[in-house]
Amino acid sequence: MTVAIDRATGKRSGDRGPRSGLGRRLKNSYQRYWYAYAMITPVILVLGALVLYPLAYGFYLTLTDADSLNSARTIGVNEIEATYKFIGFDNYADILWGETAYDRFWSHFIWTVFWTAACVALHYSLGLGLALLLNQKLRGRTFYRLILILPWAVPTFTTVFGWRFMLADSGLINSGLDFLGLPTPAWLEDTFWQRFAAIMVNTWCGVPFMMLSLLGGLQSIDSTLYEAAEMDGASRWQQFRYVTLPGLRTVSSTVILLGVIWTFNQFAIIFLLFGNTAPDAQILVTWAYQLGFGQQPREFAESAAYGILLLGILIVFTSFYRRWLNRDEQAAI
Numbered sequence: 001m002t003v004a005i006d007r008a009t010g011k012r013s014g015d016r017g018p019r020s021g022l023g024r025r026l027k028n029s030y031q032r033y034w035y036a037y038a039m040i041t042p043v044i045l046v047l048g049a050l051v052l053y054p055l056a057y058g059f060y061l062t063l064t065d066a067d068s069l070n071s072a073r074t075i076g077v078n079e080i081e082a083t084y085k086f087i088g089f090d091n092y093a094d095i096l097w098g099e100t101a102y103d104r105f106w107s108h109f110i111w112t113v114f115w116t117a118a119c120v121a122l123h124y125s126l127g128l129g130l131a132l133l134l135n136q137k138l139r140g141r142t143f144y145r146l147i148l149i150l151p152w153a154v155p156t157f158t159t160v161f162g163w164r165f166m167l168a169d170s171g172l173i174n175s176g177l178d179f180l181g182l183p184t185p186a187w188l189e190d191t192f193w194q195r196f197a198a199i200m201v202n203t204w205c206g207v208p209f210m211m212l213s214l215l216g217g218l219q220s221i222d223s224t225l226y227e228a229a230e231m232d233g234a235s236r237w238q239q240f241r242y243v244t245l246p247g248l249r250t251v252s253s254t255v256i257l258l259g260v261i262w263t264f265n266q267f268a269i270i271f272l273l274f275g276n277t278a279p280d281a282q283i284l285v286t287w288a289y290q291l292g293f294g295q296q297p298r299e300f301a302e303s304a305a306y307g308i309l310l311l312g313i314l315i316v317f318t319s320f321y322r323r324w325l326n327r328d329e330q331a332a333i
Contacts, residue, residue, distance in 0.1 A: 067297045069297045119203060123207055127209070131215040148207075148208055157272055163201045188277075194280070198273060221243065
């Protein structure tokens, strides 16, 4: 092996000099990348004001017994100072292991997990089916794409209020079922049918995004792979299993992860569909809102603790999901 030696310093080409101090490295980094720092500074300031500060303040609240009765407030001309106290992690212990832990947290956690799994499974399976259909050469394909994207393009509150009218006792759906001689469920009153309706509405709103994402993934698969598979005598199912699904691996992993995060935190559909009238159909995020803003007294500290727990659950899920994907991709190589 040949090693180059600098005649002036006597050092070999692979030798590293003494490491400079942190201040010196920061100064060199700033001089070299000052424009990049200038570009991201506004983003950091906005994130700090809109995300990091509320997150830090919310975590602080979780360590107190703050509610609407002991927080600072103004009544007429009187300004009342906050009197809440620091209680450590008692809120988390009460939520997770307290006497009302199952009714107030675990029952909603189980329903939230089921709601997320059911919705994402329906989003993906229906979205993939429609994407496969629209990826075929058929007449009016552009028109069908526009029609199928409408549920996603229409504002969520418009869609949900439309479903509320249709799901009412005398609405379009029950009128149709009654005309056919079928039972008419109490969609907005009975707990089972409330949950069924919530999954149905969220599926309606979420399928177009999955369809478009997977359609883009299908169109990026090299068509010569299908031609080679046909020449080898592969059936349609074998082409789907060994060409289509592996070709969609990257897109699928991303949209499923996004779907889980969005659905787990889906506030608008549950809240607009039921408001505060369906306590057993509330998922964790709407239940946290109910605790903090939908009742008296308002339990600010416990509501903030729910938010921190939600964040922790999603961080843990995302970490395990990414690790599982990386291990699966390495096994496939």
